């Protein structure tokens with residue numbers, strides 16, 4: 001029944017500290033910068049993506065302040081345009097795409113399948129260096145005055161007209177793309193080749209499935225956008241006519257190539273979060289995830305169908321009407337697998353033992369926000385309504401619901417769920433819940449008004465709107481919400497860092513969760529497993545094992561732990 | 570302090586259908602979100618850890634459930650898809666009787682050229698309840714012509730014509746926005762559509778709007794045609810010659826191409842044949858015509874096409890007539906910022922920020 005060569009619970013709750021874990025294994029800077037340990041690389045990514053998230057947030061804050069008045073507050077239009085571009089580029093290429101796979105995928109994927117590391121540890125380290133190279137290039141871009149083309153780099157504006165740092169930004173995105181590709185190749189090889197004995201495909205946690213699907217999309221899609229962006233650079237620097245009609249090119253071709261990648265890219269951003277949410281629902285409902293096979297296959301369906309809907313970004317771009325009809329139909333269909341997931345997650349709670357802990361609060365927030373985000377996607381897949389809504393704030397609200405409400409809440413859920421595993425300590429539960437609450441409330445106050453103002457016709461990427469002052473009230477609301485959201489995002493920085501110094505020891509399995517990562521010490525030793533485990537039980541096998549303790553039981557074993565993480569209800 | 574509204578005015582033939590679809594989708598969104606939200610809250614409280622409830626035989630997978638909750642949303646989605654596609658097809662199919670207006674976008678203003686010769690900047694003056702078809706092109710980057718009150722927009726692309734149409738149904742003044750990011754002053758590349766009743770519009774048209782020298786597009790085209798000598802030297806006469814095919818009555822016909830294949834002589838074909846004649850050569854001819862790419866302004870190209878379209882029809886202006894009209898002199902560019910005068914009304918004199926931009930100028934007192 002039980003899973004590994006290690007004895008069950010009593011044994012998994014390792015009481016004595018292992019002599020050395022992956023953090024204490026080396027103290028020199030060199031031991032970090034030249035590490036091949038997937039867990040250390042995950043931490044490198046944690047700090048670097050957090051930095052870029054911070055950078056992107058500052059840009060967002062400036063944009064929001066600027067929009068509180070129809071005539072702007074302090075920026076020139078040119079600076080404003082550079083701000084929203086900096087926000088979009090940083091958040092998408094430097095946070096949303098890499099964050100969950102490169103931090104949590106890196107840390108957990110080998111452990112979850114019972115491996116000692118990824119298939120190619122050096123490639124893994126190399127991918128971080130690529131990421132940092134492109135990140136430094138982005139910083140250079142900002143120092144040289146920034147870039148104003150929007151994260152979508154539409155031609156011929158980007159290739160012929162913009163006189164900002166388009167070339168360097170594109171090269172940065174190009175290199176960041178190769179960083180993703182290296183990670184993805186690594187994951188695919190690892191999942192195929194390094195599963196522990198007994199870890200069959202259908203015993204893989206859904207977190208692994210969704211990272212697998214993500215990796216396939218990355219490997220198939222990223223080269224396309226990399227080449228496309230590179231063509232923009234060629235046109236910009238060598239006047240090679242590809243997209244500019246002045247040089248005999250076709251500007252709309254760029255959009256096809258760009259969205260051919262960038263629609264799948266939205267799934268690159270959301271699928272890993274789906275994986276996280278599946279883990280959270282199983283762990284905090286103490287249930288085998290409902291509809292395991294349907295969730296796993298819906299990830300693959302999304303990965304496949306996701307490549308066939310790019311034209312829904314182009315209904316009014318002069319693409320043929322008949323093409324539009326096909327893209328619209330397929331977009332309606334691609335929403336179904338996402339809906340299936342939401343229903344299955346919800347059903348997982350049925351007859352479960354639901355523990356309302358911080359990570360699960362983020363998961364529940366995810367369900368609410370992602371549902372709204374997905375459904376509003378239908379307004380935009382429906383051509384008659386997209387004719388009015390496209391490129392307005394309605395679209396902005398839609399993608400923030402899926403990317404912040406989806407990906408970032410998934411990220412925060414993962415951070416709070418696996419934090420005890422990564423650092424071996426518990427954070428303050430009260431402040432964790434506060435953060436979840438503030439993020440949820442602040443988010444809705446920020447982005448619900450944007451649906452309304454978008455429906456009223458406010459175009460995105462607008463600095464001024466003095467010709468339509470009726471937009472102002474919604475923009476003020478949105479900025480107010482953003483300040484609450486900022487507090488919600490900032491809180492974890494404080495209680496998480498303080499937990500490293502003052503937090504109580506977490507033990508191997510503070511949540512009483514099922515899965516190989518919970519059967520090794522926290523923080524794990526460098527080699528993860530003393531002996532490669534032999535897996536004999538099913539995935540999410542919570543119910544068949546009556547001895548599995550719940551969270552309260554685990555906590556009751558250590559009184560000091562109970563005292564500081566006590567339920568507050 | 571704030572004027573409070575939640576939706577744009579419904580001022581075109583599409584607005585009602587669009588809004589119905591929008592609200593149907595909104596209701597579906599609310600229903601599904603409430604179902605999911607309620608289920609989450611209900612389960613979370615009922616099955617809260619430690620509560621004593623019946624947890625026997627928890628299900629793990631149910632084909633029936635999975636099929637139900639896949640099929641119902643799919644069907645609802647497909648119903649919305651059908652209606653919304655009907656609306657879209659309607660939006661993309663201009664009626665035959667729509668009056669044509671030429672729109673040119675450039676960083677950061679809109680030029681409007683009416684068929685009757687009136688030109689406007691950043692303002693589009695049209696009669697109510699008459700279908701209007703815009704033929705649009707950009708002189709630089711991609712823009713989009715967007716009128717929220719009409720619920721339509723379409724990209725304005727360099728190097729190719731795009732079209733959109735609508736019938737304004739309410740008198741009034743409605744903002745135009747550029748809705749594809751086009752550079753520094755993107756947010757100020759705006760203007761207004763003025764919808765007048767027919768009588769007012771006729772008066773406005775008679776007074777010539779603000780255009781000092783009126784020429785219809787065809788007349789302008791005739792002038793350009795004469796200047797370039799398209800009809801000289803036996804190139805394009807009233808009948809096919811050895812040097813070139815006649816363009817009389819060519820518009821809308823099927824052309825046989827050298828090397829096989831055919832093409833319909835629509836605006837896009839005519840444009841290409843002027844700028845890059847070597848791309849599609851009429852059967853029986855060689856590549857002898859010079860390419861005019863880079864030598865003509867978008868307005869000249871459009872006017873040439875308008876002239877070619879009129880060839881062989883009764884409305885065809887003659888070159889002489891065109892010359893007569895313009896007094897033989899050089900054509901002056903129309904007054905810039907004519908919209909400022911056209912709008913007049915104070916309510917649009919909203920103070921612009923520091924930039925001396927065209928849109929603000931056109932709309933307010935600041936410009937010129």
Ligand code: HEM
Pocket residue numbers: 152266267269270312313314331332334335338373374375377378380381382386389390391395398399402403406407
């Ligand atoms: C549930 C199914 C979804 C559907 C049916 C859907 C549909 C759409 C459509 C039709 C558009 C184009 C809107 C326009 O430009 O007029 C759009 C835009 C967008 N969507 Fe979604 N979407 C879905 C889920 C997602 C997810 C999961 C993400 C990301 C995590 C996402 C991110 C975006 C982004 C970033 C844009 C805007 C891109 C831009 O123009 O900058 N969407 N969506």
Ligand SMILES: [Cu+2]
Pocket residue numbers: 262263266309310312313
């Ligand atoms: Cu998309």
